[in-house]
Amino acid sequence: MRTAFIQSLTELAAQDPRITLVVGDLGFGVVTDFAKRFPKQYLNAGVAEQNMTGLAAGMAMAGRIVFTYSIANFPTLRCLEQLRNDVCYHNANVVVVAVGGGFSYGALGMSHHACEDIAILRSLPRMTVVAPGDPVEAKEATRAAAAGIGPVYLRLGRAGEPLVHEKPIAWTLGKALTVRQGDDATLISTGAMLHTAVRAADVLAADGLSVGVLSMHTVKPLDEEAILETARRTRCVVTLEEHSLLGGLGSAVAEVLCEAGIRDVAFKRIGLPSEFSKHVGEQEYLRKIHGLDVDSVVRCVRRLGKKDPPLLQYGGEDRPIIDRKTPTAKIA
Amino acid sequence: MSDVPLSELARRIRMHTVRMTHHAGSSHVASSLSLAELLAVLYRSILRVTPQTVDDADRDRLILSKGHACAGLYAVLAECGFFPLEWLESFYHDGARLPGHATAHGIPGIEVSSGALGHGLGIACGLALAGKQDDRPFRVFTVLSDGECDEGSIWEAAMFAPQHRLDNLVAIVDYNKIQSLGHVKDVLDLEPFADKWRAFRWATREVDGHDVHQIEETLRAVPFEPGKPSCVLAHTVKGKGVSFMEDSVLWHYRSPQGDEYQRAIAELEAVA
Numbered sequence: 001m002r003t004a005f006i007q008s009l010t011e012l013a014a015q016d017p018r019i020t021l022v023v024g025d026l027g028f029g030v031v032t033d034f035a036k037r038f039p040k041q042y043l044n045a046g047v048a049e050q051n052m053t054g055l056a057a058g059m060a061m062a063g064r065i066v067f068t069y070s071i072a073n074f075p076t077l078r079c080l081e082q083l084r085n086d087v088c089y090h091n092a093n094v095v096v097v098a099v100g101g102g103f104s105y106g107a108l109g110m111s112h113h114a115c116e117d118i119a120i121l122r123s124l125p126r127m128t129v130v131a132p133g134d135p136v137e138a139k140e141a142t143r144a145a146a147a148g149i150g151p152v153y154l155r156l157g158r159a160g161e162p163l164v165h166e167k168p169i170a171w172t173l174g175k176a177l178t179v180r181q182g183d184d185a186t187l188i189s190t191g192a193m194l195h196t197a198v199r200a201a202d203v204l205a206a207d208g209l210s211v212g213v214l215s216m217h218t219v220k221p222l223d224e225e226a227i228l229e230t231a232r233r234t235r236c237v238v239t240l241e242e243h244s245l246l247g248g249l250g251s252a253v254a255e256v257l258c259e260a261g262i263r264d265v266a267f268k269r270i271g272l273p274s275e276f277s278k279h280v281g282e283q284e285y286l287r288k289i290h291g292l293d294v295d296s297v298v299r300c301v302r303r304l305g306k307k308d309p310p311l312l313q314y315g316g317e318d319r320p321i322i323d324r325k326t327p328t329a330k331i332a
Numbered sequence: 333m334s335d336v337p338l339s340e341l342a343r344r345i346r347m348h349t350v351r352m353t354h355h356a357g358s359s360h361v362a363s364s365l366s367l368a369e370l371l372a373v374l375y376r377s378i379l380r381v382t383p384q385t386v387d388d389a390d391r392d393r394l395i396l397s398k399g400h401a402c403a404g405l406y407a408v409l410a411e412c413g414f415f416p417l418e419w420l421e422s423f424y425h426d427g428a429r430l431p432g433h434a435t436a437h438g439i440p441g442i443e444v445s446s447g448a449l450g451h452g453l454g455i456a457c458g459l460a461l462a463g464k465q466d467d468r469p470f471r472v473f474t475v476l477s478d479g480e481c482d483e484g485s486i487w488e489a490a491m492f493a494p495q496h497r498l499d500n501l502v503a504i505v506d507y508n509k510i511q512s513l514g515h516v517k518d519v520l521d522l523e524p525f526a527d528k529w530r531a532f533r534w535a536t537r538e539v540d541g542h543d544v545h546q547i548e549e550t551l552r553a554v555p556f557e558p559g560k561p562s563c564v565l566a567h568t569v570k571g572k573g574v575s576f577m578e579d580s581v582l583w584h585y586r587s588p589q590g591d592e593y594q595r596a597i598a599e600l601e602a603v604a
Contacts, residue, residue, distance in 0.1 A: 040465045051454045051488035058458020061444070062466070063389070066458075082485075085448050086455055090436065 001156040001192070002099045002237045004135035006030055008142040011065060013038050019146055020059060024052045024070035026099075031069065049074050053082035053094070060092035065148045072100045073114040076121060076153070088126045095145040095152040096121075101131060101191050102242025103277070103286040104158035110276050114155070118190070119247025121153040122220040130173065131155040133194030134164040135217040141217060142173035149173075157192035158283075164194050164215075174218045176226035182212030185236035185266075185305045188227065190216045190249040193240045193292065200297040209305050219249050224256045231257055236266045236305050242292060245271040266304045270297060338544040340604070341372040341411060346573045347600050348407035348420055354593045356424030358432055362571035362583035364404030366508040366541070367475060370566055371408040373427040373547045374473060374504075383413045386440050390470045393459055395444045397452020398477035405442070413490065414441035450483025452476065453503060455507060457489050460501040460561075471554070473502045479511030482520050487532070494533035499555035502562045503534070508570035513582055526565050534563040541566030574599055 003272060013019040013034070022043045023031055035042040038261060044309065045052035049070060056066040068075050075096050076083065087094045105112035123127045130145070132138040132150060138156055145152040164179065171177060174243075180187075180201045189197035196214050201211040212234060230239050237257065239250040250269025257267060272290055279289050287293050336344070345368040353361040374394060381391040396405050403423065410417045415429075422428035429438060433447030444455055456474040463470050480486060493501050507525065509516050516522055529536040535556035539546045547566070554562045570584070571577030574596045577588075588596050 045492065048492070050450070050485035051457065051492055054451055054454025055458030055461065056490065058455040058460075059556065060458070060464040061455070062459050062462035062468075064462055081448055082454070086451055098346075147453050195405035246568065255461070283422065303373065 001132060001135050001138040001157055002030055002159050003035065004138040005097065005142050005154075006034060008139040009146070010034055012143065012146045013041050015173050016065070016146070017041065018063060018065045018148070020064045020066045022052055022056050022059075022066055022068050024049050024068070024074055026070050026074070031168050047109040049078040052080050053079040053096075054086050056094045057086035057090060057092045059081070060094050061090065063265070065093045065146060067094070067095045067097055069097045069099070072098065072105055072114045073112070073117065076117050080120065083121075083127070083151070084124055088124050089151045091126055091152060093148040095154055097154045097156065099156050099201055100158055101155040103283045104192075104282055106283040106286045107223050109280070113277060115244050115272050116244070116247075117123050117153070117155060118219055118241070118249065119251070122247070122252070124151070126151050127220065128152045128218070129155070129220040130218050131191035133177070133179075133189065133191065133216050134161055136163060136165040136169060137171060137177075137215065137217050140169070141173070144173040144285065155191060161192050162195050164198055171217075174223060176223040177215040177217065179215050180211065180213035180214065181229055182210040183234060184210045185238065185301050186212045186214060186234045187238050187240055187297070187301065188214045188216050188230075188249065188253055189240040190219055191242055196287075196292065196294055196297060197240050199294045200301065203294065203298050204301055207302070209302070211305075213299060216249055222252050222256065227253055227256050228260050231265050235264060236301075238268045238270060238297070238301055238304060240292070240297060241271045243271055244274050245269050268300055268304050270300055283315055338372050338376055339368070339550070341408070342368040342544065343375060343573070343600060343603060344411055345371060345404050345407040347597070348410070349403045350574065350588055350593070350596045350600065352403045352407070352420055352423040354588045355421065356432070357587045357589070358424050358461040359585040359587060360400040360403065361586075361588060362510070362577050362580070363398065363401040363477065363508070363570050364407075365574065365577065366570045367401055367404055367506045368573065369542050369544050369547055370475060370504060370506060371404055373444055373544055373551060374385045375408045375412050377548050378551045379473065380470070381441070383440065386414065390468055392470050393443045393456075393472045395452040395456050395472070395474040396434050396447065397446055397474050398449070398480060399433040399446030401477070401506075402430070402432065403502035406430050406439075409439075409441040410506040412505065429473055448476065449480035450485040453486055456488060456501055456503070457492050457498060460493070460498040461496055463500055464496075464498065471500045471502065473504065476503060476505045477507060477511070478507045478509065478516050479519075479521060481505070481522055490529070490532045490534070493561040497559045498561045499557070499559055502551070502554050502564065503546065504566055506564055506567040506568055510584065514581055525564075529563040529565065533560065535560040536563040536565060538565045541568035543570055
């Protein structure tokens with residue numbers, strides 16, 4: 001995704017001199033060509049995210065469209081007050097790009113796990129929150145953010161995410177993208193979990209369960225219409241995110257469903273518990289341990305799907321959302 | 333634009349400040365009293381901005397990073413015609429225009445909203461850098477408090493500005509020697525303060541922050557060195573102009589009421 005991002009940004013910067021990339025001393029091998037090609041549109045702010053964000057707001061006030069770039073929680077949580085006061089309050093054209101959403105930097109450990117960012121960023125007034133589902137979506141999201149639409153949080157994976165969209169897509173900011181049609185259940189995913197959602201839907205299709213997949217790349221503003229339409233039609237909704245269960249996509253979808261008062265919709269959030277991961281390992285390993293792999297998603301949808309009696313349920317102790325039988329190393 | 337002498341403009345800023353914080357029952361009167369001369373000189377003699385040019389792309393910018401001293405900023409803006417003096421009367425009140433920290437929304441002449449400390453210098457760096465890269469003539473001034481220099485973000489920005497040769501940037505520190513809960517030297521001593529700025533490669537000068545001519549002469553000389561940002565360390569007295577507020581920790585938060593209010597007004601009227 002970061003490759004798609006920088007390619008897209010390079011094309012855009014060539015056309016629009018306002019577009020400026022400010023990095024927090026990260027992006028080795030990623031931003032080098034951009035820096036050479038656009039010296040007046042590139043800046044390394046150093047390991048100083050508060051200043052990076054404040055000066056991005058200042059540059060935006062002078063007419064620039066600024067992308068700040070760093071990894072994991074550094075461009076978001078470290079400088080949260082600069083985002084809130086300097087960027088959002090002034091409605092500055094600053095796009096915060098975080099590479100490494102969720103467990104992308106799994107083995108680097110807790111400091112590099114970005115698992116609360118969506119919840120925190122979506123609570124900021126004026127902040128648009130986008131987590132593209134694959135490199136094609138990342139390119140589209142970069143283009144949309146570069147138009148100068150106020151504060152945007154662009155949550156990317158890392159590198160090498162599989163392509164989900166093999167054909168051209170009609171991607172619109174704030175509009176869920178239907179990736180699989182289905183009548184029995186709907187998987188709504190955000191960010192790079194899209195690939196897992198699609199594979200789970202394919203497995204379930206082989207079982208005779210018709211499962212739709214929505215890529216909810218824009219978590220804020222949320223496409224409430226698409227959520228309600230699919231909930232009314234399939235009566236079974238499962239959200240999927242590489243993020244805490246508190247305040248992310250699942251919470252946002254639950255808010256919509258609950259307030260709409262639709263009866264008889266089975267609902268489940270798949271995501272991470274509000275805990276720090278105790279495990280060491282790469283992204284795929286950590287996803288599996290936390291029930292974010294294809295098998296776990298398939299099991300969850302099967303349990304909840306039409307073959308079970310429909311239940312209105314928002315979580316519930318009787319149905320563990322993840323398979324915790326996977327052996328895990330204990331940390332003293 | 334007000335054409336009264338600079339010292340009289342500073343006195344009026346103080347009068348407004350005392351009245352506003354009295355009617356509002358609000359804090360931070362002493363923080364505004366210490367920078368009255370600085371604001372008077374900036375708006376009357378230095379800043380290339382008028383009520384008619386607040387939206388011009390090439391106007392000079394002032395960012396009050398110590399946003400809690402907004403009463404002083406509102407006062408000088410009103411005196412200089414950026415908005416009606418009547419707005420000052422409802423400062424802090426329910427449904428009023430002017431909140432208790434400087435806000436850029438709907439208040440002509442205020443560039444940046446502040447209130448959380450340590451933000452202004454970073455934003456100023458971004459404005460100054462974009463201005464230089466785009467060959468624009470505007471300059472960026474920011475007024476910092478001494479207490480806010482406890483914030484790490486100030487020193488992130490302090491490293492950034494000379495690296496990028498931002499000689500269109502001026503940081504003015506209202507060094508009144510008192511922060512929220514005590515004297516600066518007793519909380520986190522900033523000394524040797526001027527040397528710190530010099531060590532960070534700022535062209536730095538110290539002034540008497542209540543001597544309008546010295547302030548004017550100094551600010552007219554920016555940039556002090558081509559290729560370097562300028563720092564003006566203004567030695568001031570917190571609560572300046574009201575004898576019993578001067579150099580007193582109490583008046584960071586206390587609001588002038590009753591007899592204290594009457595005495596403060598009387599003292600400020602006596603020097604008119």
